[in-house]
Amino acid sequence: MESLMRPIRGPVLLSVLGTWLQALATTALLLLVGTAIGQIHRGGAPETAVIAGLFAAAAARALLAAAVPAITVRAGGRLEVGLRDRIYRHLLRLGAPLRSREQTGRLVSTGTEAVELVSTYYATFLGPILASMTVPILVLVAIGVFVDPWTALILAIVVPAIPLTVGVFQRGFAKVSDGYRDTANHLAARFLDALQGLSTLKLFNQGTAHGRALARSSEELRRAIMRLLAGNQVILFVVDTVFSLGMITTATVLAMVRMREGAIDAGEAVALVLLTTQLVEPLDKVGQFFYVGMGGAAAAKEIRAQLAEKPAVADTETQAPERAGSDVSFEGVSFAYLPDTPVLREVGFTIAPGEKVALVGPSGSGKTTVAALLQRNLDPGGGVIRVGGHDITSVPAAWVREQISVVAQSTYLFTGTLRDNLLVAAPDADDERLWDALRTANLDEFVRGLPDGLDTPTGERGLMLSGGQAQRTAIARAVLKDSPILVLDEPTSNVDLESEAAILAALDRLTVGRTVLMIAHRLSTVRDADRIVVLEDGLVTEQGSHDELMTGGGHYARAVRRTEVETR
């Protein structure tokens, strides 16, 4: 998989370079300060060249400090857009599996929070931090060249010893660190649990009692955390002491000793002391690196996992067929979600253009699977499905979906206006065509009754449609899409009685002249189909018109007779 960071490799390298150059400018500045002090020590004034050099170094330092974020922040912004595009593109390729609210929430969080975190991490953070961590090497080289090689050498031994010591201590305290984080998470989970169950608690009059119990257990956990921290924070003590000891004290002692030996002069010694700031600061960032780095790395992992998911259906790159009829056929189709439990077994039936076929059978017999296979949300394990004569696995999935409209038990309204939501089905439609579609769907009166009409806002903060109104919107969309094949998935099972009549009338208009596959439970809807296909336990057990099937003694005839008994 292509690295997430690839699009901004250039800016990241530039940021590393910029950070190094900034460190060099600061080193130059401090060396020149030492030189100036040395010159004052020898009884003169600091040379004009030195003063000019000081200002030049200060200016260079400032410019480089400004340049790095100018490059990286923008690069981060670009990376965000690129990553989100990649993620959503991939999501579309994954198709439309059934997802829970939590799964949806997580996907959105990956596309927003994780993307933002990764962009910040890779663009603005990674380069400068890695550069900062290697700055001590540059500074030591500068010290070796411009001040004193021996000091540089000894410091070179001390410098890596610091992160090593810290690392060893951190490993030793790892269990404590983990325990501390786990306990803090535990605390948070309990609190969230209590909030989510608040309504239930109130109904049992346990609201205040639970609050007291929660406060008590929270206090216990808090004490546990503080005990863990008392141990954990020892790392900080070690880190701080070692830094101050290792760097500042060692450098100062070395400066004093080397001066006594006559290897360096006063100015250089002072410069050494000042330069330890350049050695300490970057090393301090090691801690930051691990802390922020973990967040960024975790987010990157999340994104990569998402992109690695394989789609259920392998699309082809072939051309869309030019001409096709609107017949549908299933030829010996088998399918199983899990290896041992077949859902469809050699299912075969055809729907001629313009025919209306109803698919019935006990729940769990595979009816919904048939609809999913037809829309190419799934691929059959065996057999062939044809639309317009073409095997749907050998033509682009987008073309297959173009031929089919689905009216199911729910339809999704996007954030926007009612008009936007209708234009989804036909982006070039004008308002007149939209009103026509609404009329066919028996929804025009309702929309005319809204104060903003077609401009009514929809989505989470907008129009809330009842079940019946949502169905009719789906029908309006189907009218606008105007595709030759229609799949109706029991669209009136759960709507109020008045909507039901309106929906049935609208469906009657919609299905005229189209090839229809109707998945149905209701005798009243099934009865009028040209043909009924009965699916039992994954097998087609009988096919025929209502009258034909009633002469036999099969499942259908039995079920119909049973409903007649019930209604008496």
Place this chain on the structure above:
Amino acid sequence: MTRTQISLRLLHFGRPLMTPLAVSVTFRVLQMCLGIALYGVGAWGVVHVASGDPSVIVPVAVAMVVMAFAKGLFRYVEQYAGHYVAFKLLAMLRDDFYQRIEPQAPAGVEGTRTGDLLARVMKDIDRIEVFYAHTIAPSLAAVIVPVISLSVLGAGYSPVVALVLAPFLLGVGVVVPWLSHRAAATAATDLRRARGEISQHLTDGVQGVREVLAFGYGTRRLAELEALGSSGTSAISRLGTLISMRRGLNEFLVGAGVITILLTGWAQGLSWQDIAVTVAIGLATFGPVLGVEEFMADLEQAFAGARRIWEITDRPPLVTDPPAPEPRPATASIGFDSVTFAYPGQSPPALSGVSFTVPAGSRYAVVGASGSGKSTLVSLLLRFWEPQSGTVCVGGTPVDRLGLNDLRDLVAVVGQRTFLFNDTVAANLRLARPDATQEQLEAVCRQAALHDTIMEMPEGYDTVVGEMGERLSGGQRQRLAIARALLKDAPILVLDEATSELDVHTEAEIQRQIDDLARGRTLLVIAHRLATVTDADRILVMDRGRLVEQGTHRELLARQGAYARLYARQADDLDRAAG
């Protein structure tokens, strides 16, 4: 609320922790001063050796080692005290939130987006905690430490140098952050808005992916997403420019400050030794001051979080106890009298002029299509909400004249969704009656056809059910909810599609048990499957918020009205009939 008002309110809230906070600030200041002092002493040692006095090497080294250890120790105390404040405050914030929102429940907390709301609450509380834990101490230290440092410079070396350094420190610590912050405010708001729109667009794109694919809408969605993204990137660019200017300015001030100390010292005729020490101290003093920009962003987030939290907690509860609650009614009848109610912000009312009476001890059913208002009846019975007009009564007493606790004691509800705590089965059951004995728990579980299932679990009644009861199946959760309601032993029992997840056999078994137990109680069953309530004493038929029919099953069928149509619709169901 202005930032000052928010700060004051937050500080007032954190009053009990003034002492540990003061400890944290004190040790932070001490630790930072020691850090600066280390450089000062180092420079001092170096210039003394240069002046021909090598005997100072050892004493200076020893002093620095001692100072280094002290610094580490002080840092430890500072961090420990800081964390103490942080966790104590976190607990206080959460407790406070719970206490303020508890009276508002259930209405103030219910809703389709409760999950998102709560996730945001948790994050916002964490952000407020940052105000106390990571803002107060650094900001105070950023003021106190430079003052100390400048005083030492002024008193010990040269007041002029101190005076000349002061504006540079002020620039880095106050002026630059303040300026850049104001300029960044609009860019930050724009970015937040863009990100919000992107999140909404993406949510739509995920939840509606089926429609996106079905209508070939994908390319358009990607283009829309990119367009939204570019308004985000332009805001980010603006922020980038501001950050870049801020950094550049800060670094320039540091460099210029150091140079200024040097040149001023020389112009003032200070000895070269003094110049060296003042430069070292001056350079080190910029450290604490540069940290200011880091917590400015955190501060903004904390304020935003506080505003959002207080918006929720400052709301008065929708429903409160009456000033003089009436005693518990003797009978357990239910009465609705011309009740009209609409959920806040929703236009067609959920209930319109609904009137009916359920006599004590009877068994009534409520049926209707989804959205007809069935569950709303239950919410109003329990006084989750107040109706706009009409009265709801229990035992003849209007529910708004009863104490809320008393009312809820009278009614046991099994709803469509069951909430279970991440605790044992027994603990969840005992929610209904905290002092229930094991025998009592087992008795109700047998009635709910759950006892055997529990005994098959590894730890039986002590089995932990997982977050929201996720370790149990849907059917097991429902049976647990039923058992819990039975344990409550309330005179009114309401079942709201309570057996929807159960298979036909279990449902029938539980029905039988409930029929036995319901004797003497008032039972209200809200049903989706009409076949389960055909033997109710009376059936209330709801359609789009109105009570359209009532009667027995036979009466209603004979009337050939709404009920008959509903029934036919379900009977029409080939699956069910054959099943």
